[in-house]
Amino acid sequence: MTSLLTKSAPIALAAALAISPILAPTAAFAVPAGGYADLVETVAPAVVFIEVTGAVQATSGMPETLRRRFERNSPQESPRAGLGSGFIISSDGQIVTNHHVISGAKNVEVTLSDGTKYDAEVIGSDAATDIALLSIKADVDLPFVSFGTSEQMRVGDEVVAVGNPFGLSSSVTSGIISAKARDINAGPYDDFIQTDAAINRGNSGGPLFNNSGDVIGVNTAIISPAGGSVGIGFAVPSDVVREVVADLSDDGTVTRGWLGVSIRPMSDEVAEVLGFESTKGAVIEAVSKDSPAATAGLEKGDIILDFDGTQISALRDLTRAVAAKNPEEKASMTVLRRGKEMTLDVTIGTLAPQET
Known part of the structure; x- marks a missing residue:
């Protein structure tokens, strides 16, 4: 029997990446013949690794069947260390990740692709869409990526996920959009992009790119019988994320x-x-x-x-x-x-x- 892994359940959590600070591309890359190397080299420096300490295991966002199993197997209030992915969306250090990555955290540390570490501030977090906004202070302009329009993506379009699955930093996987507007009973505003690009524990909060190098989703959940990727992953669409991030950056909350x-x-x-x-x-x-x-x-x-x-x-x-x-x-x-x-x-x- 498969189990739905979302929010604070053991899903995707994590991720840092590559080299050379360059901004996201504006022109589409030709993908199949030459592979994804140009795209990855361009966007990877904006993807970060997130480490969380002092967090408590939260179960309020899980589907009921998963919550009961989780509570049987784990102390509900036990401290934990968590890993997750995120991506920089502005040169001054705003970072997007999942709510479940940083929920309950006392300390959040962000590691850039060059190994530089920063303490991050949580600007705001939205449990309903599982999106959080962080901020770090750096002495230099940081590489960043931009949001694309998820509504324009079609089933069958190619996508690339970048993250830190199982602690393996700078990992890149590719696939297609398998479906759109998926409701997986994770929350009241479910509208997930489904993809077969491999997403594992450590990928949560990381970006899903189109082949123009634009972020069209935030990797958030998988369905899996054993906790690893079986080709059924879910990302929050960028059109949703963009609105939530704008609201969070204003006053740290989302008004609905x-x-x-x-x-x-x-x-x-x-x-x-x-x-x-x-x-x-x-x-x-x-x-x-x-x-x-x-x-x-x-x-x-x-x-x-x-x-x-x-x-x-x-x-x-x-x-x-x-x-x-x-x-x-x-x-x-x-x-x-x-x-x-x-x-x-x-x-x-x-x-x-x-x-x-």
């Missing part, structure tokens, strides 16, 4: 919109009764008192079919659409109530920060 409802999927039976070809929408199970949803007039049993132009095919469509809104922003909803469609307007609230 809040509606104030509990939701469940539409059942096949309900879809058949309503004459739908397939299930869709989000069925309201409960409306929080004094919430934006209550003020807007949403009721238990309502089915939200569209939220401000986003068609709701699955529950995460609504979760992500609401979270993307700014507090006090107005939105309209298409709601099915007792077989009749209606439009409701809502003023979005502020989602309380998640516990880490």
Whole structure:
């Protein structure tokens, strides 16, 4: 039986790299004939190795089945040393990694590709997307890489992962995008890129590059029966990471919109009764008192079919659409109530920060 390894479970953690400080490329490299050597030589200096001490093993972000197994086998509050990867995104030393790499850490040390070590400050961390932003102070401009647009990537496109699997620094693996928009039940905003590029323990927080040398994902999780790569890895898309990092760099937190409802999927039976070809929408199970949803007039049993132009095919469509809104922003909803469609307007609230 396979186990899902995400967040603070033993997944990918780590990574440092190569040589010569150069910035990320802007032109695409020709890959198959000449290999990835030019790309790696260019981007590797911006990938770093992260060591964490004084952390405690956290289980709150794991799927329930994995959490129970983890808690049986390990003391929940035992100190640990952790390893992870990260990548520099600015010449002044901002570094992106995974939340689960640095969660609970007392000390975070970053090692550059030339062996230089720095104590890192955690600017902010977002458990919901498993993204964290660090900062180091150096006396020189640092090599960095840039984000690409993950939305433009297609299934079958070539990708390269750089990291520190099992402590083997400067390791490079390649593969393709196997799927997009994967929901692996790791969190409310799952939208992972799936890849067969080998990702192992030590890769967490490291970059997934397209063959132009742009970061199109942050390697975060694997599915594996024994903890090693079997060709099923997951990366947080760069379009998500870019927004989270911008929010974290502002004040160390991520602000998300809040509606104030509990939701469940539409059942096949309900879809058949309503004459739908397939299930869709989000069925309201409960409306929080004094919430934006209550003020807007949403009721238990309502089915939200569209939220401000986003068609709701699955529950995460609504979760992500609401979270993307700014507090006090107005939105309209298409709601099915007792077989009749209606439009409701809502003023979005502020989602309380998640516990880490």
